[in-house]
Amino acid sequence: MRYLDIDTAKKVSKIGLGTWQFGSREWGYGDAYAGSEAKAIVRRALELGITLFDTAEIYGFGRSERILGEALGDDLGSIFLATKILPVMPIAPVVEQRGVASAARLGARHIDLYQVHQPNPAVRDGTIMRGMRALQRTGLVGEVGVSNYSLRRWIAAEDALGSRVLSNQVKYSLAWRQPERDLVPYAQAHGRVIIAYSPLAQGLLSGRYDKDNRPANSVRAGNSMFLPENLDRAAGLITSLREVADAHSATPAQIALAWLVRNPVVVAIPGASSVAQVESNAAAADIDLTDEEYRALTEAADGFQPVTGLAAAPRLARVRVRARARTRKKR
Numbered sequence: 001m002r003y004l005d006i007d008t009a010k011k012v013s014k015i016g017l018g019t020w021q022f023g024s025r026e027w028g029y030g031d032a033y034a035g036s037e038a039k040a041i042v043r044r045a046l047e048l049g050i051t052l053f054d055t056a057e058i059y060g061f062g063r064s065e066r067i068l069g070e071a072l073g074d075d076l077g078s079i080f081l082a083t084k085i086l087p088v089m090p091i092a093p094v095v096e097q098r099g100v101a102s103a104a105r106l107g108a109r110h111i112d113l114y115q116v117h118q119p120n121p122a123v124r125d126g127t128i129m130r131g132m133r134a135l136q137r138t139g140l141v142g143e144v145g146v147s148n149y150s151l152r153r154w155i156a157a158e159d160a161l162g163s164r165v166l167s168n169q170v171k172y173s174l175a176w177r178q179p180e181r182d183l184v185p186y187a188q189a190h191g192r193v194i195i196a197y198s199p200l201a202q203g204l205l206s207g208r209y210d211k212d213n214r215p216a217n218s219v220r221a222g223n224s225m226f227l228p229e230n231l232d233r234a235a236g237l238i239t240s241l242r243e244v245a246d247a248h249s250a251t252p253a254q255i256a257l258a259w260l261v262r263n264p265v266v267v268a269i270p271g272a273s274s275v276a277q278v279e280s281n282a283a284a285a286d287i288d289l290t291d292e293e294y295r296a297l298t299e300a301a302d303g304f305q306p307v308t309g310l311a312a313a314p315r316l317a318r319v320r321v322r323a324r325a326r327t328r329k330k331r
């Protein structure tokens with residue numbers, strides 16, 4: 001495992017573990033996963049040197065925090081624990097209560113990184129950061145982070161907090177490179193961190209899926225990346241990942257992660273549906289891509305132009321209608 005080179009109280013692994021999957025209906029991994037596999041994934045992650053564990057109060061409506069806290073047990077104090085507040089009514093006393101509630105569900109005395117899950121469009125960050133400052137003063141919270149923030153808002157959040165907002169957790173992968181426009185350069189220039197979520201584009205970059213084999217759960221049914229058209233468009237990128245993977249006796253998913261974390265300020269938090277996946281993801285931290293491989297992957301990513309946003313909405317609706325019709329026919 002490799003770790004971030006930054007002045008945090010505890011070391012932060014370049015590959016972390018995302019835990020939205022734990023106990024969340026929308027991932028559809030079921031009770032056996034929530035009841036035992038998730039715990040085994042956490043224990044194996046610890047053995048492999050992963051220290052960054054990311055959860056949120058909203059994942060499984062608190063179940064993810066509970067599962068993660070139980071699985072970590074006595075190791076809670078030695079890892080870098082990150083959770084998030086959904087900023088509904090983000091006035092300072094509410095922020096404080098919600099931080100305390102997250103810590104209670106986790107069974108933790110300290111949250112290393114408390115993140116604002118997304119910007120509240122109606123309320124500026126002054127109110128929420130007052131609550132964050134209070135939580136830092138009591139010692140419950142170490143670092144403050146944000147998620148899904150624009151650069152302008154990240155800087156405004158820092159001004160409001162009066163100290164560093166360590167990280168911005170954003171969607172970032174070979175399939176989605178918007179953070180490179182301004183967030184990654186800002187982090188590089190100011191000693192901040194980009195936490196890449198959906199670093200495997202929710203499994204797309206594993207190369208396991210194509211238009212005849214699309215993942216079934218509701219998260220990915222609503223993700224335009226898995227539209228048949230986009231799966232076709234991703235073929236060139238997947239081929240490039242496979243070529244580099246072959247040279248390293250690795251998998252496309254590992255190469256996708258290695259490409260991301262090659263940047264010193266970027267860490268990735270892939271989710272995992274099995275122990276084998278967390279093992280594979282952790283090992284990706286130690287893969288060194290050559291400059292040529294890095295360039296080839298970046299160029300292949302430049303060539304991937306998925307249909308997204310408003311243009312994708314009618315197509316997603318059509319795909320859902322067809323899937324429903326197929327299910328009715330089967331019944």
Ligand SMILES: NC(=O)c1ccc[n+]([C@@H]2O[C@H](COP(=O)([O-])OP(=O)(O)OC[C@H]3O[C@@H](n4cnc5c(N)ncnc54)[C@H](OP(=O)(O)O)[C@@H]3O)[C@@H](O)[C@H]2O)c1
Nearest residue numbers: 018019020197198199200201202203206253270271273277
């Ligand atoms: N801040 C935010 O707004 C936000 C939003 C989304 C996610 N997140 C965080 O980021 C984490 C990761 O993002 P994500 O779960 O959306 O996407 P992801 O990490 O890109 O994809 C996770 C999925 O990819 C597949 N996978 C994982 N490792 C693999 C491997 N080695 N080989 C092949 N397939 C593999 C698994 O699905 P299958 O095996 O079923 O294919 C797994 O559930 C979440 O758990 C959450 O903590 C944050």
